[in-house]
Amino acid sequence: MRFVVRRLLLFVAALFGLSVVVFAALRILPGDVASIMAGVNAPPEKAAQLREQLGLNRPLAIQYLDWMGALLHGDFGTSILTGRSVTSLVASRASITFPLIILGLLIALAIGLPLGCAAVLARSARVRAAFHVLAIIGGAVPALWSGLLLILLFGKGTGLVGILPSQGFPMDGWTTPGQALLALILPALSVGIIVGASLMRYTRSALGDLADSGYIDMARSCGMTRTQAVLRVGLRLATPQLVSVIGLTFASMITGVMVIENLFALPGIGNGLVTDVGNRDLIAVQSELFLLAAFFLGVGLVVDVLHRILDPRLKSADTVSEVAA
Template identity: 70%
Template sequence: MRFVIRRLLLFAAALFGISVLVFAALRILPGDVAVVMAGTNATASRVAELRTEFGLDRPYPIQYLDWAGGLLHGDLGMSALTGRAVAAQVGRRAAITFPLIVMSLVVALAVGLPLGCAAVITRNPRLRGFFHVLAIAGGAVPALWSGLLLLLLFGQGVGLLGVLPSQGFPADGWAGAPGRAFASLILPAFATGFVAAAGIMRYTRAALEDIAAEGGPVDMAMACGMTRTQALLRVGLRLATPQLVSVVGLTFASMITGVMVIENLFALPGLGALLVGDVGNRDLVAVQSELFLLAAFFLTLGLIVDLAHRALDPRLAAEEE
């Protein structure tokens, strides 16, 4: 319980620090925020109107407290470009981005874990060398390039087979056309998942090889009647689970940046497209809240991984005691 309380306090302090940094970053930039939002050809009256509308004429501490208070109540502010609530816009885009990230992670685990285990189990030196080269080559392939290859192979209208949607997302979303929505995310998920699978494969292989080199748990399992393969899969993989949980959590977080690139390639209206569009349109009030949400997402993942690692590995508690 003390460990959980400490982590929650650190999490709250980190969120506060991130909010201050994001707020300050948009105000220490050269020029007036209202002038940047209004554009170079805006009149002085338009700039003054924006400054008053978004509270930019008030002292910085008051602006921060108003913004932070809104965050605590789920109010992310209003978009200067569309006049809509930022929370509503983020919610619609997140319904595309987060399912895509989850699907990509499922692909990465379905490919990376078995190949990582196979690279350790096999005794064929040529096959081991093949797995080693595959892990290195897979990690070196950019998600954009793998996405282009999948488009040329399977994309409707441009691919050789043309069996899956290549661009866009259904206007009525998951509620109106769940089948088409799911199909629209298959190619992007594989494009991102294949690249992440190479990293999971390398970490799985390294973790199992370290456990096998220690000899104790694996040898004891083999002495109890298990084969080497059974000992590695049943005992070694279970002992490697805490480390793999950390790797999967970091992979999940890193997929956000990869997904943003893939969203542009497949014309998906997700969070990446929203953030890029708001930056390009100088909607800095919306960008401020969107950046904070992304940072908070990374911190939340780190907290979950930390707590899961602690729960799965009792040795950490014993070391502190």
């Protein structure tokens, strides 16, 4: 409990620091925020009206406190362009982005974990080298290039085997789950292949360090084969490290799918954020950036707690440190 409380306090402190950074970042832009949102050729009266409407003529400290007070009550502001609340905008976009990330991560796990284990278990030096080259090539492929290649191969109307939609998302959303899932397959493959190559390298590195350790030797002395020892003992010992990598990968994929969402015309969080920035809807951008930052920190908090639970050695090390102190 002491560890969790300490992490929660750090989480709250980091959220406060990020809120200050996000708020200040949009206030230090060249020129006036209201003038930027109104447009270059807008008359001064429109900028003044917008400044009054958004409360931008008040002191910065008051603006920040009002914004934080609204956030604490679940009010993330209103989009100037659409008139919709930022909460509903983010929720509708998240219903596309998060399923895309989860599906891409599942594909990455299906690729990275088995191939990483196979690379460690391979006895031939040539086979290990082939896995190494495959991981490097897969990780070096740009997401834009892999997406275009998949569209040319499997996209309806343009691909050699046109079986999957390559543009847009159903207007009905997830009320038609079959069509919605089909719309995400090609984008998820584009992300999953690249992330899978990275997970393959991490898995191979984590298991490779354990393959020649005393843990594996002890397991083999109990009658296990090398393959059984690596998969049953080595993979279990490497689980805390892999959980950390997978959790941080999941968080980073939110920004990583921006290119994919634009390529496949998916109205997700990344695509929406780029659109809001381009349309100068800076009040919506301010809350969206804060929500993304809070999500990153939340995932980091969950990963820390899971790592602590899965690896008892961390608890033992802290106990020894406390006794020594």
